[in-house]
Amino acid sequence: MSKNSIFYAILALVILITFIGFPLDLMPPDAALYASISKTMVLNNDYINLYSLGTDWLDKPHLPFWLTALSFKLFGFSNFAYKLPGVLIFFYGAYTMYLFAKENYNKQTALTAVIILLTSLHIVISNFDVKAEPFLTGFIMASLYWFYKYIQQKTWKHLLLGSLFCAFAIMTKGIFALIPIVAAIAGNLLVKKQWKEILNPMWIFAFVFIAVFIIPELYALYIQFDAQPDKVVFGKTNVSGIKFFLWDSQFGRFFNTGPIKGKGDVFFFLHTILWAFLPWSILFYIATVLKIKRNFKIVNHKEEFYTIFGTLATILVFSLSKFQLAHYTNIVFPFMAIITADFIIKLKDQYFKLQKTFVITQWFLIGIVTVAIPLLSFLMLPEFNFSFLIILAISIATILFVKKKEQEKIKRLFYYSAITFCFLYGFMLTHFYPTLFNYQGGVHAAKFSNNNNIETVYLIDNKTHKFGFEFYLNNPVIRVPKEDVNLLKGKTFYADQQELQYLKENNYKYSILKAFDSYRITKLKGSFLNHNSRAEKLNKKYLIVLQ
CATH class of the missing domain: 1.20.1280 (Monooxygenase)
Incomplete structure (x- = not known):
């Protein structure tokens, strides 16, 4: 029996859990939003323009939507098809993390790091509630590994692969995806005073390769936005998609000057990691302090510093940002896993x-x-x-x-x-x-419509998002301006409680076909989890027939 049989047993358990998560429904708003955008791509046979709520959508780059649309084309519209690309890319990232850790430490540390990464709480959640993070985590780790291989072996192949995966990361989240990669490489070279590597002109070629590889994203943005300045986006005309991609979506959020704003807490990611990286978070903090401490006065040039600089620089930048979400930390979990694994292995003697x-x-x-x-x-x-x-x-x-x-x-x-x-x-x-x-009202309303062969369902076009309903409905929804609702008597509408109030106030007659209990489960509260008080926290979603 292999001496790594325990590792393979745990890996099999993780893979089983991942497969259990595949058929579970998507959680609005984000996952269902991304799925509906990719579905619209396929239905329209249009892979350039991104649409949501029936209008142009300018926020995330195209690559995850392209990959998801390809999966939909191959496997049909399903939870499995939506989640598959992100999960596969994440596991490729885990594999490159294993290779990186094996070459910089040893096989036992690498296997330990894999277990740490795959059993971290927010990684498991992200691999069933797939958004951009599984893609981004895989691309960033793969890019770092191939750039590391280039530094070791100086081959064009590794430089190209590092640049390609770096471009993929940028086409997943934006320019800030460079932060962990650049910080990891630059930090390791600086602390070891490898000046020749820092000044290597080949990094200029890497920059050129990355610029070439992101051309599909720039082209798509140009066609949808820059070439059509009359479009109204964020309430304005003359909005450049390319400028938004290169500046506003990232630096605008960081400085809180862009169209999408947030509220920052400098300690947000420090306490987020405590739960998101369970059960390894406390060990990670200890390992980080010890790694810095043992190299503070005299740097051990046999150690790697990619992981510590990639992690700390990313957390620092995100902590200073005004736009913060818990899943942002996922992208450095592979780095954190390696740091923690090294500490656990050293517990036998050094610590x-x-x-x-x-x-x-x-x-x-x-x-x-x-x-x-x-x-x-x-x-x-x-x-x-x-x-x-x-x-x-x-x-x-x-x-x-x-x-x-x-x-x-x-x-x-x-x-x-x-x-x-x-x-x-x-x-x-x-x-x-x-x-x-059971309380995703929009998802269940869509499935009810499908099962009861309701051919067309209308929405009042007030830009209220109903992503779960849109994705799971077999037929495309039709949005109707408020002033035209009176023209659709006898038609089926999907509506929430506020929209029903609007209909009442404007003397529209309707009958309720079916009511569905609803709750935004991405914002859980104890009173909802408690079955005794749950009913008090529920909203309603409706399928109605206008009369």
């Missing part, structure tokens, strides 16, 4: 005195999970899903296998932590989220 801290921390987290699952079950009263028994059986079997095969207490507890959180993720994807998904 022997910190073993007690590791033991207390991880058993505490295991204890929380052990209590959280029955507590959430009691609070939510979810409908039992028998697939959870499979996760339970495999988790218990894997724990027993670890107990039998692994003699080192640190490694054993590390594996217990990973397996316990996989068990938690199994519960989340078989009970927690499926219970919440």
Whole structure:
């Protein structure tokens, strides 16, 4: 039996959990928005223009939508087809992380880093609630790895691959995707005083390659916006899509001067990582401090510093930004996983005195999970899903296998932590989220329309987003200006409570075909999770027939 059999057992458990997440419905607004944009691409056979709510959409770059549209063309419109491209690219990123860690540390550290990355809480969530982050995480890690290979071997192939994946990252999120890549490379070279590498003219070629590779994005933006200055975007005309892509969408958010604004908290990402990188977050903070401390006075040139500079620079820039979201941290999770894995491996000798801290921390987290699952079950009263028994059986079997095969207490507890959180993720994807998904009113309204062969459903065109309904409805929705609603008597509309109030106030007669309980589950509150108080927090969505 392979000495890495425990790793493969945990990997199999992670892959099983990932597959369980594939058929689960998308969560509005973001995932359903991206899915509806890609669906519109396919239905219109138009891969240049991005549309949402029936109008031009200028926000994220095209690449994830192109890849998702390709998946829709191959597999049809489904949850699986939407999630597949992002998950595959993420796992490729995990593979390049493994290669990077293996070459800079050793195989055991690399395998440990893979387990850490794949069992981190927000990675698991992002791989079933797919948005831009799985794409971006995979592209950034792959770009760093191939640029690292170029620095080692000086081959055109590696420079091209590094530039290509860097361009992919930019065409996923924008110019700020360069931050972790550039900071990682520049930081490592500077701290080791590799001046010749820093001044290597080949980096100019890398810049040129990246500029060439992002031409499809620039072309699409030019066609949709720059070539049509009369279009009204963000309430203005003469809006340049290229300028928005290169400046406003990133620097505008950072300085809070662009059309999309936010409110910043300089400590936001420090406390976000505490839960998003569970069960490894506390270990990551310890590992980071120790890595800096041991190299503060005298730099160990045998160590790599790509990961520490890539992580800290990215967190610093995002912390100073006024636009902050929890999933932004995902892109440096591969770097964080390597830093944490190195620390865990060093607990055996170099950091022997910190073993007690590791033991207390991880058993505490295991204890929380052990209590959280029955507590959430009691609070939510979810409908039992028998697939959870499979996760339970495999988790218990894997724990027993670890107990039998692994003699080192640190490694054993590390594996217990990973397996316990996989068990938690199994519960989340078989009970927690499926219970919440009963209250996605728009999704259920669309499925009701499909199952009852309602040929056409209309929306009042007030720019209110109904992304879940739009994506899951088999037939395209038709938006109707408020002033034309009176022309559609006998037609079926999808509406919320505010729109029904508008109809009442304007003396429109209608009958309710079906009402659906609804709640925005991306903004959870305890009172909604509690089955006793849940009904008080619900809104309603409706299918109505205008009379």
